[in-house]
Amino acid sequence: MKTMATFPAGVATSGRAACRSMVHEPNADMLLSSDFVSNKGFASRVDGAAVSGRTRRRAAVTKCTAEPLVEKTIYSTSVRRNTNLTKFQAPYFFPEISRRMAAHQRKHPESKLISLGIGDTSEPIPEVIARAMEQRAHGLSTLKGYTGYGSEQGPKELREGLVKAFYSDLGIDKDEIFISDGAKCDVIRLQLLFGPDVTMAAQDPSYPAYVDTSVLVGQTQGYYPDTQQYGKIVYMKCLPENNFFPDLSKMPRTDTIFFCSPNNPTGATATRKQLEELVAFAKKNGSIIIYDSAYAIYMSDDHPKSIYEIPGAREVAIETSSFSKVAGFTGVRLGWTVVPAELRFQDGSPVIKDFNRVLCTTFNGASNISQAGGLACVSSEGLEAIHKMVGFYKENTRILKETFDSLGFETYGGQNAPYVWIRFPGSQSSWNIFDEILEKADIVTTPGRGFGPGGEGFIRASAFAHREDIIEATQRLKSLYGGKSN
Amino acid sequence: MKTMATFPAGVATSGRAACRSMVHEPNADMLLSSDFVSNKGFASRVDGAAVSGRTRRRAAVTKCTAEPLVEKTIYSTSVRRNTNLTKFQAPYFFPEISRRMAAHQRKHPESKLISLGIGDTSEPIPEVIARAMEQRAHGLSTLKGYTGYGSEQGPKELREGLVKAFYSDLGIDKDEIFISDGAKCDVIRLQLLFGPDVTMAAQDPSYPAYVDTSVLVGQTQGYYPDTQQYGKIVYMKCLPENNFFPDLSKMPRTDTIFFCSPNNPTGATATRKQLEELVAFAKKNGSIIIYDSAYAIYMSDDHPKSIYEIPGAREVAIETSSFSKVAGFTGVRLGWTVVPAELRFQDGSPVIKDFNRVLCTTFNGASNISQAGGLACVSSEGLEAIHKMVGFYKENTRILKETFDSLGFETYGGQNAPYVWIRFPGSQSSWNIFDEILEKADIVTTPGRGFGPGGEGFIRASAFAHREDIIEATQRLKSLYGGKSN
Structure with a gap:
């Protein structure tokens, strides 16, 4: 009953590499595209085992081997893909955060990552x-x-x-x-x-x-x-x-x-x-x-x-x-x-x-x-409790903004919003900045490019984190950028 | 700042009747159309004051009088209405249930309505x-x-x-x-x-x-x-x-x-x-x-x-x-x-x-x-509790089905579903049947027509009700149809 073949009809593939690209990556993309649109740094935060679990399962089903694979065709319906969906450029942004994060974690399993990335609230509900x-x-x-x-x-x-x-x-x-x-x-x-x-x-x-x-x-x-x-x-x-x-x-x-x-x-x-x-x-x-x-x-x-x-x-x-x-x-x-x-x-x-x-x-x-x-x-x-919590996040933002300011960065926002928007000097891409901060300070931010082409050259730092993480993050940022003449 | 005029641009209106059709009804429709698509008998069940509250408000704003009204024009944007939305025939079905129900309640304020209409669960969550x-x-x-x-x-x-x-x-x-x-x-x-x-x-x-x-x-x-x-x-x-x-x-x-x-x-x-x-x-x-x-x-x-x-x-x-x-x-x-x-x-x-x-x-x-x-x-x-609750509703369905069967109706469903589908003899429209049951037994059902043209001639009775209401409903139905030679 269950079709075991897993390759799109008409696609000839051979060897492990083909298997990976045809089978593993579409599934990874699928998960990762979720991050792009949900404005999250990483879906795996909540549902941690999803990526690896999914990969394992697909691998089991496809029986990847090093030997050349014969072309496998599976049944396809005659329903055309929605052309609106074909326009999406999703895999280019947020999924890349997850990929780079996962790579970073594999490389530095002992690192304590701090997320200033996604706009996800951290404090208990009043x-x-x-x-x-x-x-x-x-x-x-x-x-x-x-x-x-x-x-x-x-x-x-x-x-x-x-x-x-x-x-x-x-x-x-x-x-x-x-x-x-x-x-x-x-x-x-x-x-x-x-x-x-x-x-x-x-x-x-x-x-x-x-x-x-x-x-x-x-x-x-x-x-x-x-x-x-x-x-x-x-x-x-x-x-x-x-x-x-x-x-x-x-x-x-x-x-x-x-x-x-x-x-x-x-x-x-x-x-x-x-x-x-x-x-x-x-x-x-x-x-x-x-x-x-x-x-x-x-x-x-x-x-x-x-x-x-x-x-x-x-x-x-x-x-x-x-x-x-x-x-x-x-x-x-x-x-x-x-x-x-x-x-x-x-x-x-x-x-x-x-x-x-x-x-x-x-x-x-x-x-x-x-x-x-x-x-x-x-x-x-309730409103009183809410304003207290909002005040807490605003103090986080103030601390973050002050830190980036003290390091000589051009900062925006951070006054009336839980986000600080930081312009980086020179013509660095926001992806390079993201990488540097992740690699050297174990901090996840959000590259501005993900919010549109106008975000290039910026990163967004979110204030939604516990105070101790905010403090720790500022110390790491000061170590990273303190010596620079920004 | 707030525009008080409430008539569509270019619509000339005069007198109370025009006021009603231009102002009251669109708002009534709005609420009632909700019923149509949500598969509900009446939105007012939960949010009881909505219809009358809404009507009151609009009436206050439009200042309806018996004198002829001068044409009022209000600002309209240049945004064209979504043509897909213009196709809807919504006001023809579920809103009509609400209108007839409300009319029935006004006419018989002391009546105890029983709803076998909407598929809305009645029993507490386990x-x-x-x-x-x-x-x-x-x-x-x-x-x-x-x-x-x-x-x-x-x-x-x-x-x-x-x-x-x-x-x-x-x-x-x-x-x-x-x-x-x-x-x-x-x-x-x-x-x-x-x-x-x-x-x-x-x-x-x-x-x-x-x-x-x-x-x-x-x-x-x-x-x-x-x-x-x-x-x-x-x-x-x-x-x-x-x-x-x-x-x-x-x-x-x-x-x-x-x-x-x-x-x-x-x-x-x-x-x-x-x-x-x-x-x-x-x-x-x-x-x-x-x-x-x-x-x-x-x-x-x-x-x-x-x-x-x-x-x-x-x-x-x-x-x-x-x-x-x-x-x-x-x-x-x-x-x-x-x-x-x-x-x-x-x-x-x-x-x-x-x-x-x-x-x-x-x-x-x-x-x-x-x-x-x-x-x-x-x-x-949880599954055990669920099956118990499902069993309760199934018993309701059995009682309802048995009642309609005993009254000589052609019934369907009711075995593996919480709904009984009842065909009425002759070429009565499902709206007529609905009206008769509402008028004579204070019971709300759902006219089959609302589920598509293929539902004409049928009504749906839902098993989602307290047992005492189901029993009471069957007694009323027996009084209503018991003398008939169905």
């Missing part, structure tokens, strides 16, 4: 919030506390709580808020809302999910190696040279504009004036802004925390956000998206109605236990 | 499973127990547990299993995997999410009112007349074939021989079967519980399943999808690799707390 989830989980085992399907939009109480906690006086109604299992999941639902025919713009650098989901739903042309861009996407360069804000007077119109502030990875925060310009630009062009405020809680100054602080934004902007970096919910999964009732398509029909249709077609609500946690987050006790 | 979630939630508040992002594919232990519990001896490897937040969410991810250019077939009747997600990603043409079908989809009629299995010799080739067994809504279970035919048909045509086994645990006889019991299925079938009806996880959200390594696209490339890419681009894993519950489900203690 007790008041975890307790609410415990109680909800317990309640599900009782006749009184059990509930099944909730509404896809999320419970009224949580939507009301979000309004009170984050949108008071901004004119957002609870019925304009849709609870989700996280911003990444909402990004694909938003792309499904707009469909394949729209044009889009994204900050460069930015969170790779914006561009990747655009590719997936068919909004883009192929990848152009010379520009390192996907065709049809407008990349809004955000560099120190333009104060991380695009020159809108030179920007072509697009249907959608993805904009994240505080930005991941640069940590740059748009000013009120910049966001007013952005809203005016969208309004002039009839564009829709998808505003990602996942890091808004990290802002200490009076920069806008929501796009809806800008007059007129209700007519041109959707906002998506998340509890991930707010309350350490990266694994718990909870987020939300705001679609104002005033936002209309060209034909005058409300965007909120179509978004609701997409949500209901593709989603059955976030976990009721996570939602109970979210409700605790927006309570006064 | 303690051993809830306890695991409690403990995981508590662990998240501790330094030792805290984890952030998990791998998108889900933890190894859970994938191993699923193999052991449901796929032992079927040749499925843990690395071919992808943990999700439920089958509905996986269905859209599978559609994103295949993209807009494939052709698909679905059982008629079947769970509306298959067809709806196909429409959403652009696989279909428009809706044809005469056939009540979306163009380009092949509807596989599954009626008592063909033993709920299509005549494959007359079926055209499609790229994908969605097949659910035990079927929702008919409760029909495909035999081994039928599934062998289906696999052979797919293999001959180079099609890919998407096999939904969400109700497999309800099977008592030796019909295949997984498509992988059929030799050759690994080369032509994906299987998607869920903990929803297995462990009462409708609100907890946990499911999985199996993509065998042997499954290949036309070019020989592995489907699993592309599915992993889609998953990682659009998803960040199911909630870690839900996953802890899943792990408890596949423990021996």
Whole structure:
């Protein structure tokens, strides 16, 4: 019954080398591509045995030997591969982090790696919030506390709580808020809302999910190696040279504009004036802004925390956000998206109605236990605990930024965001910088290139780590770069 | 800042009636369309105040008066509505259930409605499973127990547990299993995997999410009112007349074939021989079967519980399943999808690799707390508790089926599924039947038409209810239909 042959039909192979490239690597790629899009340094952190386990299994099935292999053909269906998926250039970035990390670990098995790489929260969830989830989980085992399907939009109480906690006086109604299992999941639902025919713009650098989901739903042309861009996407360069804000007077119109502030990875925060310009630009062009405020809680100054602080934004902007970096919910999964009732398509029909249709077609609500946690987050006790945790990470960022500053680096972000964005001198590629820090300091960072071509020459250091690891990392960085005349 | 006008640009309206149709109804639709796709009888069950609250709010904003209204224009963006979304015929089905239900409740405020409508579990989650979630939630508040992002594919232990519990001896490897937040969410991810250019077939009747997600990603043409079908989809009629299995010799080739067994809504279970035919048909045509086994645990006889019991299925079938009806996880959200390594696209490339890419681009894993519950489900203690609960629902189904049988109705399913599929005599529409049962017995069912044109003339009765409600419902049904000579 089970086909043992494992080579694509029509591919002639011989010897061990061919076996490796045909069988082992596709599986390694598969795992590693996961890292690319999930914005992780290494998937193996959580699910450690996956790579080796997978490799072992495939090896067993394919019976690799040193003798020349006869061509093996296996059955293929007649279903054509989705052309959108063929455009992906995934294996070029994050998987390479995993490969280099794994190689480093093999080479230095005793080294204690510190990860400032992925934006993954490290501190326990505040007790008041975890307790609410415990109680909800317990309640599900009782006749009184059990509930099944909730509404896809999320419970009224949580939507009301979000309004009170984050949108008071901004004119957002609870019925304009849709609870989700996280911003990444909402990004694909938003792309499904707009469909394949729209044009889009994204900050460069930015969170790779914006561009990747655009590719997936068919909004883009192929990848152009010379520009390192996907065709049809407008990349809004955000560099120190333009104060991380695009020159809108030179920007072509697009249907959608993805904009994240505080930005991941640069940590740059748009000013009120910049966001007013952005809203005016969208309004002039009839564009829709998808505003990602996942890091808004990290802002200490009076920069806008929501796009809806800008007059007129209700007519041109959707906002998506998340509890991930707010309350350490990266694994718990909870987020939300705001679609104002005033936002209309060209034909005058409300965007909120179509978004609701997409949500209901593709989603059955976030976990009721996570939602109970979210409700605790927006309570006064929860918000207090959250701000304390955010303060902890902000202190981490301060320490990291100060360290890189003291070493003479050009640093950005780190003030209103959990990320420090570090420019390296000369024309070093971000991969070379990554390699050097990994090799010489056993520290995992994220090469800027992974966030778009505009990230080249930078690395991102994340503040999501225990304090002792942050301190240890700064000491290693000082040893590594202290003698340099940066 | 906030635009108060609420009418689409260019729409001239006058008087209260116009106000209602322009403002109230779109909002009502919005909520109600949620019901259609989520396969629910009524969203308001959980989030009771939503409809009226929403209506109140919009009414307040629009200031409806009896005087003729001047035309109001509001700003519209220049973004065109996604043509895929314009194809939806949603407001014609499930929203109508909510409207009729709400009307019934207004008319008979003292009536005690019993819902046999939506497939929503009613019984508490077994303690051993809830306890695991409690403990995981508590662990998240501790330094030792805290984890952030998990791998998108889900933890190894859970994938191993699923193999052991449901796929032992079927040749499925843990690395071919992808943990999700439920089958509905996986269905859209599978559609994103295949993209807009494939052709698909679905059982008629079947769970509306298959067809709806196909429409959403652009696989279909428009809706044809005469056939009540979306163009380009092949509807596989599954009626008592063909033993709920299509005549494959007359079926055209499609790229994908969605097949659910035990079927929702008919409760029909495909035999081994039928599934062998289906696999052979797919293999001959180079099609890919998407096999939904969400109700497999309800099977008592030796019909295949997984498509992988059929030799050759690994080369032509994906299987998607869920903990929803297995462990009462409708609100907890946990499911999985199996993509065998042997499954290949036309070019020989592995489907699993592309599915992993889609998953990682659009998803960040199911909630870690839900996953802890899943792990408890596949423990021996958990499985025992699950089978007990499934047994409870099966007894409900037996009672319901026996009742309809005793009343002389033609009934189907109800043996290996939590649904009874009841044909009504004459040429009554399923909506008329629904209305009669609601009006005369205060019982909510689901009109078969909602599952496709092939459901016309049937209603579905769900076994997901407390025993006392099932008993009460049977008494009411006997009063209603006992005197008839069915």
